[in-house]
Amino acid sequence: MARSKKQSRSAPAAPGAGGGPVRVGLVADAHYADKADRKDRCYRWSLPKVQQAVEHFSRTGVDFVVEVGDLIDSGASIDEETGLARRINKELRVFKGDRHYVLGNHCVSLLTKNEFLRACDGGDPYYAFDHKGVCFIILDACYRPDEQPYGRNNFDWREACIPRAECEWLSGALDRTRSKAIVFIHQRVDVGDDYGLANGQVVRDILERSGKVSAVIQGHYHPGDYRKIGPIHYITLSAMVTGPGLDSNAYAILEVRPDGSADLAGFGRQKSYTLE
Numbered sequence: 001m002a003r004s005k006k007q008s009r010s011a012p013a014a015p016g017a018g019g020g021p022v023r024v025g026l027v028a029d030a031h032y033a034d035k036a037d038r039k040d041r042c043y044r045w046s047l048p049k050v051q052q053a054v055e056h057f058s059r060t061g062v063d064f065v066v067e068v069g070d071l072i073d074s075g076a077s078i079d080e081e082t083g084l085a086r087r088i089n090k091e092l093r094v095f096k097g098d099r100h101y102v103l104g105n106h107c108v109s110l111l112t113k114n115e116f117l118r119a120c121d122g123g124d125p126y127y128a129f130d131h132k133g134v135c136f137i138i139l140d141a142c143y144r145p146d147e148q149p150y151g152r153n154n155f156d157w158r159e160a161c162i163p164r165a166e167c168e169w170l171s172g173a174l175d176r177t178r179s180k181a182i183v184f185i186h187q188r189v190d191v192g193d194d195y196g197l198a199n200g201q202v203v204r205d206i207l208e209r210s211g212k213v214s215a216v217i218q219g220h221y222h223p224g225d226y227r228k229i230g231p232i233h234y235i236t237l238s239a240m241v242t243g244p245g246l247d248s249n250a251y252a253i254l255e256v257r258p259d260g261s262a263d264l265a266g267f268g269r270q271k272s273y274t275l276e
């Protein structure tokens, strides 16, 4: 998490629980880079698109913002990618509240996780926190199936997993919370194809067994998608980078209540969903 000093991996419940639903501003797959469009990926447009989303979040009031991964696209060098991350993050920093960064494969293809998170003043790669009686969990699936962390172009984007240690931490975090939980992750937990985790079934079992997770918010698959498996809703957000102009923007505001029910209001190309 940005803004506070150091986020512990299991923060205590925020004071003042109650009141209205938690409102979360969501941005996924901005892929910002200072380079020409490639097919429908319009990299430079992500700067004004993030500005528009942040302005909307600030004007209507959200409790915090979650950036769901692939904030940047690839550059020619470590320095260039660090510059891209700082540049796009300058727009996110306009939001005067907490910001949470989910690692995406493009964030940590050349850069290491620490390098990317430092450039965005982000926190740990994965952690949990409570807000107004809801538990929020940020996961990091940027690992090869042999559990080596992504970085320095050492991986194939079609191979991602959550290592055993992080799975154990996830079970523990869900055991400890007494709240309903929302999970954020870049890669998909709900499919077994190129976009899904190598150990998606293991992770789904952990989430379902807890009985506490109402929704998983994902990115990575640019068209976006929705699936329900067992009691859990899996929303794949549409990529912000797709298409030129602000008319093709895509971002969302999630409203979650302590009973786990939620509404996702989509803007631009992002669809809206009601999660019972």
Ligand SMILES: [Zn+2]
Pocket: 029, 031, 070, 106, 220, 221, 239
């Ligand atoms: Zn992406």
